[in-house]
Amino acid sequence: MLDSLLALGGLVLLRDSVEWEGRSLLKALVKKSALCGEQVHILGCEVSEEEFREGFDSQINNRLVYHDFFRDPLNWSKTGEALPGGPLGALRAMCKRTDLGPVTIALDSLSWLLLHLPCTTLCQTLHAVSHQDSCPGDGSPVGKVHVLGLLHEELHGPGPMGALSSLAQTEVTLGGTVGQASARILCRRPRQRPTDQTQWFSILPDFSLDLQEGPSIESQPHSDPHISPVDPTAHLTFNLHLSRKEREARDSLTLPFQFSSEKQEALLRPRPSQATSHIFYEPDAYDDLDQEDPDDDLDI
Amino acid sequence: MFPELNNLLNTTPDKAEQGTLTLLCDSKTDGSFLVHHFLSFYLKANCKVCFVALIQSFSHYNIVGQKLGVNLTMARERGQLVFLEGLKSAVDVFFRAQEKPHPLQFLREANAGNLKPLFEFVREALKPVDSGEAGWTYPVLLVDDLSVLLSLGLGAVAVLDFIHYCRVTVCWELKGNIVVLVHDSGDVEDEENDILLNGLSHQSHLILRAEGLATGFCRDVHGQLRILWRRPSQSTSQRDQSLTYQYKIQDRSVSFFAKGMSPAVL
Numbered sequence: 001m002l003d004s005l006l007a008l009g010g011l012v013l014l015r016d017s018v019e020w021e022g023r024s025l026l027k028a029l030v031k032k033s034a035l036c037g038e039q040v041h042i043l044g045c046e047v048s049e050e051e052f053r054e055g056f057d058s059q060i061n062n063r064l065v066y067h068d069f070f071r072d073p074l075n076w077s078k079t080g081e082a083l084p085g086g087p088l089g090a091l092r093a094m095c096k097r098t099d100l101g102p103v104t105i106a107l108d109s110l111s112w113l114l115l116h117l118p119c120t121t122l123c124q125t126l127h128a129v130s131h132q133d134s135c136p137g138d139g140s141p142v143g144k145v146h147v148l149g150l151l152h153e154e155l156h157g158p159g160p161m162g163a164l165s166s167l168a169q170t171e172v173t174l175g176g177t178v179g180q181a182s183a184r185i186l187c188r189r190p191r192q193r194p195t196d197q198t199q200w201f202s203i204l205p206d207f208s209l210d211l212q213e214g215p216s217i218e219s220q221p222h223s224d225p226h227i228s229p230v231d232p233t234a235h236l237t238f239n240l241h242l243s244r245k246e247r248e249a250r251d252s253l254t255l256p257f258q259f260s261s262e263k264q265e266a267l268l269r270p271r272p273s274q275a276t277s278h279i280f281y282e283p284d285a286y287d288d289l290d291q292e293d294p295d296d297d298l299d300i
Numbered sequence: 301m302f303p304e305l306n307n308l309l310n311t312t313p314d315k316a317e318q319g320t321l322t323l324l325c326d327s328k329t330d331g332s333f334l335v336h337h338f339l340s341f342y343l344k345a346n347c348k349v350c351f352v353a354l355i356q357s358f359s360h361y362n363i364v365g366q367k368l369g370v371n372l373t374m375a376r377e378r379g380q381l382v383f384l385e386g387l388k389s390a391v392d393v394f395f396r397a398q399e400k401p402h403p404l405q406f407l408r409e410a411n412a413g414n415l416k417p418l419f420e421f422v423r424e425a426l427k428p429v430d431s432g433e434a435g436w437t438y439p440v441l442l443v444d445d446l447s448v449l450l451s452l453g454l455g456a457v458a459v460l461d462f463i464h465y466c467r468v469t470v471c472w473e474l475k476g477n478i479v480v481l482v483h484d485s486g487d488v489e490d491e492e493n494d495i496l497l498n499g500l501s502h503q504s505h506l507i508l509r510a511e512g513l514a515t516g517f518c519r520d521v522h523g524q525l526r527i528l529w530r531r532p533s534q535s536t537s538q539r540d541q542s543l544t545y546q547y548k549i550q551d552r553s554v555s556f557f558a559k560g561m562s563p564a565v566l
Binding site for chain 1: 342414416419457460461464467491494495498501502503507521528531532545
């Protein structure tokens with residue numbers, strides 16, 4: 001599932017956290033796009049160009065177009081080297097591209113853009129970039145646009161996160177257990193039910209994706225096969241066993257509610273020795289024995 | 301510097317990594333011993349240090365530094381240490397006319413300002429000097445601490461931008477290091493501080509978190525230190541990403557031990 005993320009167009013959100021960083025996955029997806037022959041634009045705001053290109057070979061680096069907003073994003077140096085319009089201008093320029101092939105735009109990071117730009121402007125621009133159906137000039141269909149946005153989950157409140165989630169076709173949330181990373185992929189295809197899958201993976205040093213089945217067995221604790229089960233009936237201070245005589249006595253005992261034929265006879269036979277029981281009742285002077293209201297509590 | 305902490309971090313003044321951002325944070329305890337450690341560590345490594353000290357006076361750091369074997373007065377005199385004493389120079393913003401903006405100019409501004417003057421102060425302090433004198437190894441920026449900037453009226457994004465520009469200049473251009481301290485508000489909900497702490501955590505190579513013990517104060521164990529390495533240099537090595545130790549601060553050193561292994565209870 002993770003390697004077919006780029007098959008759909010639109011916005012893919014990579015949500016990472018401090019413990020599980022997402023830049024390696026972003027780079028792995030960028031490498032995949034480049035190897036498929038797509039043109040890749042990187043909007044780099046958080047790390048330097050050298051650091052982003054590190055680990056890619058020259059074939060991939062040649063296909064990457066890096067827009068450097070790391071060095072001077074706010075134009076503090078005033079040397080004129082900063083790209084005009086800032087990151088937003090560059091993003092808007094990508095809406096008006098003229099070439100027709102499929103293109104991948106990687107935003108490193110979407111969190112930086114969200115902290116520095118108003119949420120509504122950013123969402124409108126992202127929508128415009130990821131939904132380009134036809135070239136404005138002659139109406140011929142344009143190749144698919146994939147927008148990969150790296151988002152740091154802890155930095156934003158539920159409002160902006162919800163807005164970006166609703167814009168995104170796919171959301172990948174990074175997590176994992178000790179030593180093994182996982183990606184929870186929530187995919188919303190048009191006119192289909194959203195799918196939710198978890199994929200275990202690891203990123204190799206050359207930024208290719210290695211999909212795995214699950215956390216490796218070695219990381220789970222073993223039960224020791226050499227310890228024999230302990231016998232709980234040994235070393236007790238009381239006697240759990242019956243001798244032969246005790247067993248016989250137990251077996252010959254009749255239970256009180258077992259209705260055998262002797263018992264039936266004994267019950268039916270009248271017992272002359274036992275006198276019938278009498279009830280002696282002397283009514284008090286004020287007792288009014290009313291058979292219809294013996295308790296005298298009807299209030300009519 | 302504390303030799304035991306150097307062992308835990310697997311580093312010495314001679315072979316420290318360059319181009320890194322180290323984040324120190326403390327939660328329910330005082331993490332300033334880490335600031336003193338890194339100050340003396342980088343002075344001993346013969347680095348040019350720019351210390352933006354907003355919390356304590358120069359003499360405070362000097363006294364503690366002398367216990368750890370460095371003399372801040374001499375370092376300042378020979379140009380190794382550039383010290384911005386926030387407590388003293390904040391007053392200059394109001395009472396002394398300056399030609400160029402004061403590093404703490406944001407204190408005068410009514411609306412949310414930015415830290416561009418402070419960044420320019422840092423850049424000026426750490427730019428390499430070609431006068432042919434004994435060169436320092438690499439520049440280091442130390443800030444104690446960033447949370448107080450939020451209390452003084454700046455937004456978290458302004459502080460993050462300041463650190464961003466410092467990273468560009470100090471870590472990327474000059475291949476130096478940055479060490480900053482941020483307080484973690486813990487239970488108190490402080491959105492701006494959380495944005496600052498999480499934003500810096502994502503950019504850091506090393507996070508040292510000093511926490512108070514969950515069970516409360518203790519005479520023999522003063523707290524717990526969590527070490528988290530991010531962006532390891534070799535991505536496949538399964539090195540321990542996170543370690544936790546408990547510590548006890550003494551007069552001239554800090555001793556570290558594994559959880560539950562304090563000498564007092566063994």
